[in-house]
Amino acid sequence: MTRDKAVRVSRKKPRLIVFDVEGVLIPKRRYLLFEASRRLSIMSFVRMLWAGFLYEAGLTPLETALRKIYKQLRGLALNDLFQLYKKIPFIPSVKEVFIQLKEADCKTALISSGLPQSFVEDLASQLGCDYAFGLDLEVAEGRLTGRIGGDVIEPNGKAHVLQKIQEKEGLPPEDCALVADDRNNLPMFSLCSLRIGYNPDFLLAYKSDAVIRGDFKEVIPLLGGKAATSHSVSDRELLREAIHMAGFLVPVTASFLDLNSLFVAVLILVVTLLYTMSELARMIGVNVPFISTVTWRAAVQPEIYEFVTSPIFFALGITLALLIFLPPTSYASIAVFTLGDSFATLSGRKLGKHVFPYNKGKKIEGTMFGFLLASLGAFVFTLSPLKALAGAAVGMFVESLPAPINDNLTIPLASGLTLLLLP
Numbered sequence: 322m323t324r325d326k327a328v329r330v331s332r333k334k335p336r337l338i339v340f341d342v343e344g345v346l347i348p349k350r351r352y353l354l355f356e357a358s359r360r361l362s363i364m365s366f367v368r369m370l371w372a373g374f375l376y377e378a379g380l381t382p383l384e385t386a387l388r389k390i391y392k393q394l395r396g397l398a399l400n401d402l403f404q405l406y407k408k409i410p411f412i413p414s415v416k417e418v419f420i421q422l423k424e425a426d427c428k429t430a431l432i433s434s435g436l437p438q439s440f441v442e443d444l445a446s447q448l449g450c451d452y453a454f455g456l457d458l459e460v461a462e463g464r465l466t467g468r469i470g471g472d473v474i475e476p477n478g479k480a481h482v483l484q485k486i487q488e489k490e491g492l493p494p495e496d497c498a499l500v501a502d503d504r505n506n507l508p509m510f511s512l513c514s515l516r517i518g519y520n521p522d523f524l525l526a527y528k529s530d531a532v533i534r535g536d537f538k539e540v541i542p543l544l545g546g547k548a549a550t551s552h553s554v555s556d557r558e559l560l561r562e563a564i565h566m567a568g569f570l571v572p573v574t575a576s577f578l579d580l581n582s583l584f585v586a587v588l589i590l591v592v593t594l595l596y597t598m599s600e601l602a603r604m605i606g607v608n609v610p611f612i613s614t615v616t617w618r619a620a621v622q623p624e625i626y627e628f629v630t631s632p633i634f635f636a637l638g639i640t641l642a643l644l645i646f647l648p649p650t651s652y653a654s655i656a657v658f659t660l661g662d663s664f665a666t667l668s669g670r671k672l673g674k675h676v677f678p679y680n681k682g683k684k685i686e687g688t689m690f691g692f693l694l695a696s697l698g699a700f701v702f703t704l705s706p707l708k709a710l711a712g713a714a715v716g717m718f719v720e721s722l723p724a725p726i727n728d729n730l731t732i733p734l735a736s737g738l739t740l741l742l743l744p
Contacts, residue, residue, distance in 0.1 A: 395467030572652030654737030656698030665691025
């Protein structure tokens with residue numbers, strides 16, 4: 322499927338554009354966990370984190386997760402919560418996009434399952450939106466009771482809200498577009514003719530008509546009925562992928578110095594722990610020399626204002642390969658992962674014109690270039706063209722898939738298993 326075909330449904334400019342809020346307009350991993358939780362105990366923070374993890378892993382419904390999270394905020398003054406919310410920045414380019422939509426006479430609506438109604442109304446006021454819907458937050462004597470309600474937290478609640486807007490405006494699905502990031506928004510898909518996934522989870526990457534990763538401004542050409550044009554690679558993306566490719570030095574160094582795999586894995590985990598502590602500090606405004614600076618310069622939208630988890634999964638992917646497979650299989654699988662994945666991203670961003678039908682966020686050209694580099698990297702350690710090609714092919718196929726498990730984990734494991742099974 323070509324990119325033009327993927328966005329063909331957008332040839333008619335929508336009259337109503339619906340936006341999810343967390344993860345689309347404001348950072349997703351920031352509001353409750355790293356702002357509101359500052360007023361809570363460590364145990365309350367852990368419970369909130371656990372509830373969020375269960376939802377992200379698909380093990381609990383959103384309504385259940387939200388009720389558990391807001392239960393931990395019981396007793397917090399509503400005004401304190403609002404002041405914490407006011408500290409959350411918009412994702413870069415959001416205000417610019419809404420100015421352009423307003424100039425184009427588009428109606429806009431914000432529908433959030435995670436934010437209270439009054440908070441969403443404040444966001445809508447800042448952006449000049451026509452509609453704002455959030456959850457109902459129960460308050461007694463100015464403090465949260467821990468109980469929430471409202472249509473937006475129900476399984477099909479967002480769809481019911483959107484139907485009400487459409488009925489009021491007299492708009493059919495053909496005149497509506499949606500910009501969202503996670504599966505909680507899937508019930509609205511049938512009510513919109515254009516569905517755009519912004520840094521989406523695996524389900525939206527599969528079901529969306531178009532996928533954007535990076536600059537929020539890229540929604541504008543899609544909403545205007547045009548295919549996204551070719552984009553240059555930003556300095557942030559170059560630094561990010563350069564760090565990713567530098568992971569190839571792990572097997573090279575370990576092989577050259579004949580280092581024990583367990584020793585290397587432990588060393589990587591220690592560095593990962595230091596990075597995690599640095600990110601936790603950055604979330605509360607404390608910068609750790611060098612680490613925080615590199616993180617800030619390499620983070621892309623919307624990671625800039627969030628806890629950046631990608632380096633943790635990257636380190637875990639290398640560590641798992643070292644612990645599960647023996648050299649040279651472990652080294653070859655890491656080569657496939659570090660070289661193939663990073664080169665697929667860069668070349669797909671710069672040269673990609675065709676998307677996979679099962680994953681609108683991945684470009685076929687990028688995966689092909691990634692396969693070439695992954696094959697060369699694997700060959701350095703296997704010295705077998707067949708094994709190198711097979712390991713790279715499986716690794717890059719896994720890289721192209723929309724999956725619930727982070728591909729920083731699945732790529733080295735899949736390629737390593739392939740290399741192990743081949744004679």
